[in-house]
Amino acid sequence: MIKLSVVIIAFNEEKNITRCLDSVKDVADDVVVIDSFSKDKTKEICLAKGARVIEHAFEGHIQQKNRAITQALYPHVLSLDADEALDDELKKSILHAKQNWQYDGYYMNRLTNYCGHWVRHCGWYPDKKLRLWDSRVGEWRGINPHDKYELFEGDKATGYLSGNILHYSFYTIESHIKQIEYFTDISAKALFDKGRKPTFLKLYISPVAKFIESYLLKLGFLDGKYGFEICKNSAWATKLKYHKLKALYKESGT
Numbered sequence: 001m002i003k004l005s006v007v008i009i010a011f012n013e014e015k016n017i018t019r020c021l022d023s024v025k026d027v028a029d030d031v032v033v034i035d036s037f038s039k040d041k042t043k044e045i046c047l048a049k050g051a052r053v054i055e056h057a058f059e060g061h062i063q064q065k066n067r068a069i070t071q072a073l074y075p076h077v078l079s080l081d082a083d084e085a086l087d088d089e090l091k092k093s094i095l096h097a098k099q100n101w102q103y104d105g106y107y108m109n110r111l112t113n114y115c116g117h118w119v120r121h122c123g124w125y126p127d128k129k130l131r132l133w134d135s136r137v138g139e140w141r142g143i144n145p146h147d148k149y150e151l152f153e154g155d156k157a158t159g160y161l162s163g164n165i166l167h168y169s170f171y172t173i174e175s176h177i178k179q180i181e182y183f184t185d186i187s188a189k190a191l192f193d194k195g196r197k198p199t200f201l202k203l204y205i206s207p208v209a210k211f212i213e214s215y216l217l218k219l220g221f222l223d224g225k226y227g228f229e230i231c232k233n234s235a236w237a238t239k240l241k242y243h244k245l246k247a248l249y250k251e252s253g254t
Contacts, residue, residue: 001099003029005072006080009064011036013082014045016168021049023085023166027094030073033082034064042082060186061147065140076101077135079149083168084110090163094132103159104151105133110165114226115172122220122230123213129165130158143190145183173229180237188244198246207239 006028010017017033024031031051035043036058046053054071058064069077078094080086086094090108097106109126112119119125130138130149138151151158170176214220215231223230 002076002101003074004076004078004098005030005032005074006078007068007072008033008080008082009068010038010042010082011058012038012040013042014040016083017042017045019085020080020082021051027091032068032071034068034071060144062140062142062144065147069135072135075135078132085166087164087166090161090165093161093163097132097161104137104156105130106159106161108161108163108165110167112167112169114170114230117223117226119223119230121218121222122227123218131165145186176233180233180240184237184241184244187241188248191245192248198242202242203246207235210238211235
């Protein structure tokens, strides 16, 4: 059986971290939390639960998650966010994978809880994630804050595990709006640094298309009032990101 390290990044997650740590205790041989100097009781809870805590200033989601991997004791890694947890079926799947490791990485679904409602539409489920892997054959990539783990090019094989990562995303709609403001700042800056342009299509058509896609084509209406809020806010996030990108170009004079 392989040894498995669970790596978690956290900042002010005292509300969620206990649930996360409790969910991995039966599958983990090592748990390390990279904490961005939390101001609450996150560090104390992690230490009490037997996790190793390494404090490091936040440099970006991708950078922080790649740093977390370097602190793992074992090359086989399960990566979670502090507001995530494993359901019972996924725990069994991971234990089976540990006993019979066959692939370079394993995908799994993520099921999100939004204001107490489990979201099964809106394009939010199944939210396929590559979270269990041999860390020697991949790395976190993407455009902050939207990170994605990718295996290096070559003959890599992946499997699929049954069960869900349970994602406790937002407890209030207001917290969703607050995160949109924060994430769109990061996204706009990342796009600006890559030279992406805020075209007319991106500024005015993409937000409408995003709502139609998530609410109608991906059946967001089946999630009721929370489905509408999610789709509306997703469209707003798309619009806000590109208008902030436009403002960055205006400020730079380019």
